[in-house]
Amino acid sequence: MSNNSSAAASEIECDFDGVLMRPFDPCDHDLDANFRLTRFADLSERTKKMPKDVLSKLMSIELKVKGQKETKPEPEPEPQQPKNALDISARGSVFTKPTTLFGDLQLVQGTDFGYPIIDDPYLMGKIACANVLGDVYAKGVVACDNMLMLLAVSTHMTEKERDTILPIMMRGFKDCAMKAGVNVTGGQSVVNRWCIVGGVATSVCKEIEIIQPNKAVPGDVLLLTKPLGTHVALNLHKWMTADGDKWKFLKHSFSEEEVGKAHSMAVKSMCRLNRITAQLMHKYGAHGAIAIAEHGLLGHAETLAACQQNDVALSICNMPVINRMASVATQCGDSFQLMRGRCPEHSGGLLICMDREASIEFCKEMITMEGPSARSWIIGIVAKGDKTVNFSKQRVIDVNI
Incomplete structure (x- = not known):
């Protein structure tokens, strides 16, 4: 199976922000047909964040x-x-008193960077931007004042590849920032063995605009605003297009169409901003949130539990996962650690503590404002406890939007 035929079979036209986008084709840009952006990130199959x-x-x-x-x-x-x-270890930070700026103004910042995880440079730019903004939105901060872009240019790229791909990636980053209502005013670029993309998001706001993550109370429920399994879907798609041994092991259980749909769902999820989520967190009185990222659902839930003011514990019983990706993880011996809650997510959703009644209205309004792809799930509860997480006997919810 050739790379081109695999890509054609696994990619479908996707609607991003009302625009029907064709899969990225290197030939349209006078690049070699076998060009793959992810080849400049040979560390991408596993998260490379420091433990x-x-x-x-x-x-x-x-x-x-x-x-x-x-x-x-x-x-x-x-x-x-x-x-x-x-x-x-935290990707985002809130500088609080005594580093208050003027009056009650406070500085909120989020930063992140990583390797290309998909081959479309425009969408990769959007994902990188959405990922950086995720930690700001997790604090309930809706308005971002400034963004910087961080970019490492791979020494393995030819001059033609560099001059073609990087402007496209930068445009995707800027377009996502524009959708978030913020300008990209600068950044930093370096030469490196691997291609790396990320940024810094900064907001100056009043204390009332920040939702501290430590206000959970017994009786709250845990909401998750994006499905899990992005890391699995991206790697499965990569294996299929390479047609190597890993795909030969799985191809009899998963069709190319299923892999393509899972990959498309993952990309759309990663591109979607958590901005409206942050708005609704204020409206429905959220008691705290954290963005799900490189440490997986359980890793970030542990961080959220540990910072609580009250003696509470989090209990997670549901895992909404991109359709069939839990089965992929299981067949791979859970090498992804998805079923153990440690699988990294890319530009993931927010894990939110919220009153049960409010959470139902929150979920309804999310769909009203952003459409069916903005589903949220109640995945657990907050009870009295010792600031730990109970993660056992999870029910997998296959998500197919």
Whole structure:
């Protein structure tokens, strides 16, 4: 099976923001037919974020170097940090008092960067931008004031590939930022072995505009605003187009059409901003949220649980997953760790703590405002406890939108 025939069979025209988009074809841009953006990110099959326990160790070393008083090693999940503590494991941060700027104005920032995970440079730019904004929206901050773009140019790209692909990727990033109502005012670019794309989002806002993540109370439910399984869908699609041993192992259980639809659903989900979600979090009185990203559903739920002010525990019993991707993960021996809650997600949804009655209206209004693809799911509850997460006997919900 050739790369071209595989791509044609697995890609379908998709409606993004009301525009019908054809799959990216390198030949349309006078590039080699076998050009694949993901080949400039040979680390992309696994998340390459540094584990949280390693980061905690490095931060402990930093305190020693600075001569600060060393505290006990923090257990996993890490406890709530004091205001203004440095935590480079978190992708977003809120600088609160005493770093208030003027009056009650506060600075909220989110940053992230990663390798290309799809071959369409325009959509990859949009995904990167949506991913950066996710942490700002998780704080309930709707208006972003400024964005910077971070870009590493691969030394393995030819001059033609570089001059063709990077402007397209930058346009996708800027178009997504425009949809979010923010301008990209600059950034930084470097030369690197791998292609890397990301950015920084900054908002200056009043304290009332921020929803702190630590207000969960017993009786709340847990809402998830995007399906899981993006990492599985992207890798399955990559295996199919390469027609290697991994696809030969799976091809008798999953059709090319199913893989193409799962890939399309993943891309549309990753491109969708969490901005309206942030708006509705205020309307329906959310008690806290966190963006699901590289540490998976369970990893980020542990972080959310650990920072709570009240003695509560989170219990997760449902897992909405892109159609059939849970089956793919199971057949692969759960090497993705999807069923263990550790599978990374790309530009994932928000995990929100909210009153049960309010959550029902929240879900209805999300669909009214953004359409059927903006479904949300109640995946668990908040009960009295010791700031941990109960993650057992999950029911998989296959999502096919």
